[in-house]
Amino acid sequence: MKKTVAALSGLILAGTVASTAISDSHADPAIMKAVEARQAQMTLYAFNLGLLGGMAKGAIDYDAEAATGAASNLAALAMSDQSRMWPKGSDTDALGDATAALPSIWAEGSDVGAKAKAMADAAAAMKEAAGGGLQSLQGAMAAVGGGCGGCHKAYRQSKN
Numbered sequence: 001m002k003k004t005v006a007a008l009s010g011l012i013l014a015g016t017v018a019s020t021a022i023s024d025s026h027a028d029p030a031i032m033k034a035v036e037a038r039q040a041q042m043t044l045y046a047f048n049l050g051l052l053g054g055m056a057k058g059a060i061d062y063d064a065e066a067a068t069g070a071a072s073n074l075a076a077l078a079m080s081d082q083s084r085m086w087p088k089g090s091d092t093d094a095l096g097d098a099t100a101a102l103p104s105i106w107a108e109g110s111d112v113g114a115k116a117k118a119m120a121d122a123a124a125a126m127k128e129a130a131g132g133g134l135q136s137l138q139g140a141m142a143a144v145g146g147g148c149g150g151c152h153k154a155y156r157q158s159k160n
Helices: 002-022 029-057 064-079 092-098 112-132 134-155
Strands: none
Touching (some): 029 064, 029 134, 064 134, 112 134
């Protein structure tokens, strides 16, 4: 029950943050809903990665059950169908600060699909590793971090 309440609270918070961040836009409502959905998904990634990363760094005591739960969430998120969350015209050129998604995501030769697959593979490996002890969790973190960074470095607008 605690996990369900925590998960629902996270979803509500993510939706509220995403809605607030882009509520002033005058863009197509369907495009904005897609942006809200992917921003909520990124918030959920960060929520679960925060626990896993905290354990890996020793900032949070390792807990096999909690690690397994967070890693399972991460893997499920990475494997979910995100195709409707990324319509053309939902980039920084079209929407300004309402998104950090660079137009290069949709450009000819984009390797965003390969990078997303690498992230999903890393998340699946983390799901298998997280409950197997702190060292196992730590060993899987680098691939997950690389999976996240692969897209963020290439396809997300810098905050600077």
